[in-house]
Amino acid sequence: MTLLSLEQVSVAYDNHLILENFDLKLEEGKLLSLLGPSGCGKTTTLRLIAGFLEAKGGKFMFDGRDYTHLPVNKRNFGFVFQSYALFPHLSVYDNVAFGLRLRKMKEGQVKEKVLRMLDIVSLNGFEKRFPQELSGGQRQRVAIARALVIEPDLLLFDEPLSNLDANLRVTMRVEIRRLQQELGMTAVYVSHDQEECFSISDQVAIMNAGKIEQLGAPTDIYQYPKTEYVARFIGFNNFLVFDGTRQGNTGLEWTIGDYGFDVQLQAGQSTANTYKGAIRPEDLRIIPLGQLTDLQKSLSNQVPGTVKVSTYLGRSYQFEVQTALGAFTVNQEMDIPIAPGQQVMITFPADKIVMVAQ
Amino acid sequence: MKEKHYGLAIFSTLVFIFLLGPLVIISVTSFGPGTVLKFPPDGFSLKWYQNIWAVDMFPKTFVTSIIISLLGNLLALILGVPAAYALSRYHFRGRDLLNAIFLSPVLIPGIVLGFTMLKYVLVMYQLPIYAGLLVGHTVIMLPFIIRVIGSSLSNFDFSIEEAAVSLGAGRLQAFFRVVLPNIRSGIMAAVLIAFLESFNNVDISVFMTGPGISTLPIQMLTYVQNYFDPTIAAISVVLMILTGLLMFVIERLMGGLAYFTKR
Ligand SMILES: Nc1ncnc2c1ncn2[C@@H]1O[C@H](COP(=O)(O)OP(=O)(O)OP(=O)(O)O)[C@@H](O)[C@H]1O
Ligand SMILES: [Mg+2]
Numbered sequence: 273m274t275l276l277s278l279e280q281v282s283v284a285y286d287n288h289l290i291l292e293n294f295d296l297k298l299e300e301g302k303l304l305s306l307l308g309p310s311g312c313g314k315t316t317t318l319r320l321i322a323g324f325l326e327a328k329g330g331k332f333m334f335d336g337r338d339y340t341h342l343p344v345n346k347r348n349f350g351f352v353f354q355s356y357a358l359f360p361h362l363s364v365y366d367n368v369a370f371g372l373r374l375r376k377m378k379e380g381q382v383k384e385k386v387l388r389m390l391d392i393v394s395l396n397g398f399e400k401r402f403p404q405e406l407s408g409g410q411r412q413r414v415a416i417a418r419a420l421v422i423e424p425d426l427l428l429f430d431e432p433l434s435n436l437d438a439n440l441r442v443t444m445r446v447e448i449r450r451l452q453q454e455l456g457m458t459a460v461y462v463s464h465d466q467e468e469c470f471s472i473s474d475q476v477a478i479m480n481a482g483k484i485e486q487l488g489a490p491t492d493i494y495q496y497p498k499t500e501y502v503a504r505f506i507g508f509n510n511f512l513v514f515d516g517t518r519q520g521n522t523g524l525e526w527t528i529g530d531y532g533f534d535v536q537l538q539a540g541q542s543t544a545n546t547y548k549g550a551i552r553p554e555d556l557r558i559i560p561l562g563q564l565t566d567l568q569k570s571l572s573n574q575v576p577g578t579v580k581v582s583t584y585l586g587r588s589y590q591f592e593v594q595t596a597l598g599a600f601t602v603n604q605e606m607d608i609p610i611a612p613g614q615q616v617m618i619t620f621p622a623d624k625i626v627m628v629a630q
Numbered sequence: 631m632k633e634k635h636y637g638l639a640i641f642s643t644l645v646f647i648f649l650l651g652p653l654v655i656i657s658v659t660s661f662g663p664g665t666v667l668k669f670p671p672d673g674f675s676l677k678w679y680q681n682i683w684a685v686d687m688f689p690k691t692f693v694t695s696i697i698i699s700l701l702g703n704l705l706a707l708i709l710g711v712p713a714a715y716a717l718s719r720y721h722f723r724g725r726d727l728l729n730a731i732f733l734s735p736v737l738i739p740g741i742v743l744g745f746t747m748l749k750y751v752l753v754m755y756q757l758p759i760y761a762g763l764l765v766g767h768t769v770i771m772l773p774f775i776i777r778v779i780g781s782s783l784s785n786f787d788f789s790i791e792e793a794a795v796s797l798g799a800g801r802l803q804a805f806f807r808v809v810l811p812n813i814r815s816g817i818m819a820a821v822l823i824a825f826l827e828s829f830n831n832v833d834i835s836v837f838m839t840g841p842g843i844s845t846l847p848i849q850m851l852t853y854v855q856n857y858f859d860p861t862i863a864a865i866s867v868v869l870m871i872l873t874g875l876l877m878f879v880i881e882r883l884m885g886g887l888a889y890f891t892k893r
Binding site for chain 2: 322324344345347348349350351353355357358359360361370371374375418419422
């Protein structure tokens with residue numbers, strides 16, 4: 273069931289439109305992340321949902337009710353801030369109890385709920401500490417407990433892990449995902465970190481300049497970006513700009529000049545106007561030209577070129593290859609790298625080329 | 631470090647002598663038995679301290695000063711805290727102008743302000759002396775309240791206020807439960823500074839006092855115009871001690887608060 277829907281919403285700061293006719297839908301019990309470059313409007317979207325920002329136009333429906341003009345404190349949403357925003361003058365216990373006390377709950381019940389929540393985030397025994405006496409990860413868990421204990425209808429996270437070190441980030445994101453699934457919460461999660469978003473989300477929305485470019489399951493987006501922007505954003509660094517099609521040996525081929533490319537289209541993918549193919553560096557293969565027979569050289573999905581730069585990446589080597597169709601980046605594992613200046617053949621596997629819209 | 635900073639030591643000593651010297655001299659002369667201020671005094675006597683109470687205008691104006699400063703402080707807080715909050719929380723057109731207006735009483739010479747207040751508050755609107763004095767002192771305290779509280783709000787993380795609101799608090803609830811407790815030391819400091827500013831004020835009060843109603847500094851001024859005995863030195867010593875005590879208490883209080891509000 274659709275729980276949350278933004279319909280044609282616009283937001284402006286000082287007459288400067290940040291979101292324009294923005295649409296978003298989210299199912300109950302799912303975690304959606306907003307991913308995109310700095311300044312694309314992720315925080316703005318989140319603050320709009322929370323109610324800190326007022327929409328200029330459009331509608332925000334939540335659970336079948338119109339929330340467009342409902343004040344923040346009437347929404348019952350939990351917000352986890354990037355800076356944690358714990359109350360410095362209150363102990364861990366009082367921080368977590370804050371929302372419950374506002375709801376005029378009896379102290380006995382408050383205590384029961386706070387202690388249970390602190391147990392869930394593994395902070396038992398920390399009740400009397402003050403926020404400044406906690407580590408970053410512990411503060412973050414207090415912030416999450418404080419937002420969760422009010423049993424919010426929706427959880428909002430704004431880059432909650434960006435102040436933590438890399439190891440703790442991984443631990444915490446697993447924990448957030450576990451809590452969200454165990455408690456059956458619906459959540460919107462903002463992050464800069466692609467891996468973080470892909471690993472914890474049911475749905476990922478890739479944003480670009482105040483618009484959602486693509487929304488889908490992490491695996492779908494990762495494998496089949498729909499637009500060039502999304503493709504570039506998630507690491508498809510190589511593009512083939514086709515100029516037409518022709519009948520090849522195995523069926524329809526896309527062409528660039530004399531070069532032919534067999535492309536395996538995704539089910540239901542329309543190719544009406546898509547004349548651009550994207551491919552990841554790790555999906556390209558290179559072989560020294562000398563190792564190929566003339567017959568092999570004449571096959572489709574190949575472009576010859578010269579290695580310009582070779583960089584050691586640890587597990588693999590990265591090569592910059594200059595060809596008649598432009599430069600391509602290839603990541604390949606090999607024992608002895610191909611030296612710059614060598615002639616090579618790049619292979620573009622048909623099932624790895626993804627057709628994208630401009 | 632073994633290195634000795636003789637130059638610095640000598641310089642600091644000179645500064646201390648220069649700053650504290652007059653205070654020491656006044657304190658010592660207040661214990662003199664003679665009828666004029668004399669240093670060093672010829673003997674020891676507490677009679678000028680008794681004289682403070684004998685001249686009944688001193689205790690009377692002291693009480694007036696305290697009441698005016700405290701009430702004015704309260705009024706300045708009621709006006710100043712919301713103003714300081716709005717000025718640091720929101721970015722709106724005319725904010726800088728408003729800031730300048732609120733701070734203008736510190737920039738305008740006291741005499742000019744005092745005269746203007748006399749003209750408007752007492753002459754034009756015919757306010758009673760006591761009320762006029764209160765208005766005048768509220769006006770001189772307001773900029774200090776706004777500036778000091780404003781500076782403690784300027785590095786305030788307003789996301790904790792948003793957190794309170796997202797947890798269900800109304801705007802006022804969020805302010806009183808979350809913002810206020812975290813700027814308590816700033817408010818204490820503002821109250822203290824404003825109180826001293828008002829309590830010691832001469833240039834506004836001199837225009838606003840009238841028959842039978844005066845503040846302590848004005849009364850002292852009137853007294854030295856007529857007498858030159860050490861009563862004034864004795865009263866200065868009493869004021870120094872009271873101010874010192876006040877500073878000490880507030881310092882302890884703020885130190886204690888700073889412990890709880892440190893991040
Ligand atoms: N208070 C504000 N006043 C004016 N413009 C703002 C304000 N807050 C954000 N903006 C602008 O709105 C746009 C979107 O900002 P937003 O904070 O939503 O970006 P973001 O995607 O969260 O970026 P980041 O990843 O850096 O946090 C930016 O161009 C920013 O400059
Ligand atoms: Mg942001």
